[in-house]
Amino acid sequence: MNASPAEIVQAAARLVHQGARLDMSALAAELGISRTTLFRRVGNREDLLGEAMWLLSERTLRSASRRWREANGDAVRDADGGLRCLWVMARYRASIAGHEGVRMLLDEEPVAAIRVLTDPAGRVQPRVIAAYVDLLTADVDAGGFVPAVDVETLAYAVVRLGETFLYSDVLASRAPDLAALGTLVGRLVDRGL
DSSP states (O other): OOOOHHHHHHHHHHHHHHTOOOOHHHHHHHHTOOHHHHHHHHOSHHHHHHHHHHHHHHHHHHHHHHHHHHHHTTOSBOTTOOBHHHHHHHHHHHHHHHOHHHHHHHHHOHHHHHHHHHOTTSSSHHHHHHHHHHHHHHHHHTTSOOOSSOHHHHHHHHHHHHHHHHTHHHHSSOOOOHHHHHHHHHHHHOTTO
């Protein structure tokens, strides 16, 4: 087998999703390539872990957006006045918080997990911020709301606040509180709540 970088990332994402440890030697053997080829195609373990986490994140964001469209079409607000971007972000956070593979990674490798998930120069955080910029911009463009600051700054603030609450058990020995996070993000994004 001559596994492409995309196939390697998919295999790594599958392992993370299943809650299995990402072992580069075992993955290379499973894919029928050498460790050297694996590293050449996808970088080191943290690079691959970051790509796998982003793939899972991207799928989760797409799924949440699709569920919004199924329930609300192209509307920017639901029947209760809830803003589309906030709804999608909340579903994303809930999925991450309840994902067994992510929780196992945070429990078993907290330092590496936090580095991979929150590094501003890494594979995950900048992409989540960019995805949030897109969500916020779509709602601004549709006339759904007027943010207090530019969407790039707002997306950054929402992601960093989310990380603080989502990973609070690792960062501050405090249980994650998604309800409080949702309230804070709602106030930050949609001042009219």
